[in-house]
Amino acid sequence: MDFEIPSCLTDQPALSEAYLAYQSNRQTLNESGLKVAACGVYNAGKSSLLNTLVDRFDAEAEAFKTGDVRVTTEVSELKFNQLTLVDMPGVDGSSEDDETAWEGILRSDYFLYVHRIRAVEFEQSELDFLKRLKDEVDNIDSRLVLVISQIDDVSSDEDASRNTATIRDTFIKAVGFEPEQTFSVSVTRYVKGMREGKQGLTTRSGIPPLKQWIDVISSPPAQAHWERLRTDRLNSQRDALAAQILALAEQVDSDIHNAMEKRQSRLRALEEDMRGLLQTFKGALARIDSLA
Structure with missing residues (x-):
């Protein structure tokens, strides 16, 4: 749906953009069910994780594109049961990818921040992204989950525990709070376990607890909670827009x-x-009169 920009904002590009963004978010959030988005750097395993969550991990049946090169350059969504899963470009992509990812952020309710277990050091793009989440997304502390992926890439449980602790510490320093949940997962183990009927592998993949958490947040009893979060976000966006318009009105009045x-x-x-x-003219006339 196209929204008409009020005539008072037509010559204010930044305000017009903010107004359209608010109207678009309001419509999207009012019309859609719960949205859970996966974010993180390229090759963190976001798309593979989402495919696994909907049990569509075979290449020909993938819901979200995966590959050895960057294939996710725009927001893609899949409705599944009571929610919509959202895949976004890597936060270390181009500036266009970053803004595309941010559009997906603004339209989502919960976030899975996916980080590879072997990447103990966070990239600067990750830290910048997490800081922006902290600064600009309302109630982010109750909406952000840390998913440590590819845990089968480390050789021992000791290495896994050490890396997990370091990643959590860095994450907490970046956002200023502990994640709502932390899940350590292996898509490889889950897929192998499902294909070969090996329950032990499936359990050790860490995917079942993540699936269970998603089932909980998307269940009818939880609906009031995320709907209230949405209302808070929309009210915050509305108030920010109103403040911008008021500031413009005051500036116009001052001008x-x-x-x-x-x-x-x-x-x-x-x-x-x-x-x-x-006075000069009168003086000149007086001089003329005196001469006469």
């Missing part, structure tokens, strides 16, 4: 006042000049 002051000042100067000219 008008200043223009009127300048106009009055010019008129007063003109009046003074006219009075001076009149």
Whole structure:
């Protein structure tokens, strides 16, 4: 749906964009069910994780594209049971990818921040992204989950525990709070366990607890909670937009006042000049009369 920009904002590009974003978010959030988005750097395993959550991990049946090269360059969604899963471009992509990912963020209710277990050091793009989440997303502390992926890439449980602790510490420092939940997962183990009927592998994959958490947050009893979060977000966006419009109105009023002051000042100067000219003219007439 196309929204009409109010005439008072047509010559204000930034405000027009904010207005359209608010209207679009309001419509999207009012019309859709719960949205859970996966975010993180390229190759963190976001798309593979989402495919696994809906048991569509065979290449020909993938719901979300995966590959050895960057294939996710736009937001993609899949409705599944009572929710919508959202896949976004890596936060270390181009500036266009970053803004595309941010559009997906603004339309989502919960976030799975996916980080590879072997990547103990966070990239600067990750830290910047997490800081932006902290600064700009309302109630992010109750909506953000840390998913440590590819846990089968480390050789021992000791290495896994050490890396997990370091990743959690870095994550907490970046956002300023502990994640709502932390899940350590292996898509490889889950897929192998499902294909070969090996329950032990499936359990050790860490995927079942993540699936269970998603079932809980998307269940009818939890609906009131995420709907309230949505209302809070929309109200916050509305208030921010209203504040911007009010600031614009005050600036316009100030500009008008200043223009009127300048106009009055010019008129007063003109009046003074006219009075001076009149006095000069009268003086000239008096001299002419005296000569006569």
